[in-house]
Amino acid sequence: MQAARLDSRLLPTVPALARILPGGGIQSGGSYAVRNSATLAMALLAGPSATGAWCSVIGMPDFSVEAAQGLGINLERLILVPDPGSQWLTVTAALVDVVSIVLTRAPEHLAPTEWARLKARLRQRGAALITLGAWKQSDSTLGVAESAWEGLGSGTGHLRARRMKITATQPSGRLRHAYVGLADLQGVPADGSPLSAPHTPPAPHDIGSSALFEPQLVRSS
16 A cells, blocks of 8 residues: 655645645645644545545544544545554554554654654655644644534524634744634545645735635634
């Protein structure tokens, strides 16, 4: 088995997230942290997976394959390692050799020398690493800052959609945000039009008001 490799330094990315990621997409060799949303972490897999890339999920026994499939992740090209035990680093490094993108929980303890070796391997293989949970070594940290459900009136109506404010923070402290719906986080199904390698989009503050819907948001309980 061989991972899908791209000529571009960017892996195909769901457009809603490409707007706020440094460089306009997921960088080959890059590392990303997702603070508080498994759905958002899955959405980062959805873009590469929709174009045929192999993906892996390590150390997440509660990972929902149904939810992943709903976001457009190709389960036939998804490797699950629910519990690597004490071999997390060995397993992760081995899978970096054969997949394009790895999703895992942020390790509790990782020596600087171990991270340096893993980072070098990511760059050599052109793979990307996504960690669920805060991790200071990441190139960008994403999270859901606010969310709201649409459809309810004054005690009546039906929930139709959920919209979220997603933020991406770089180590320098620079923060970008976008307002998206759940549908915006889906990759393209295997029988649909594939995502192309992303180009660098305009910065969020340069996008016209029609490009991003900004509703009144309330924090969800």
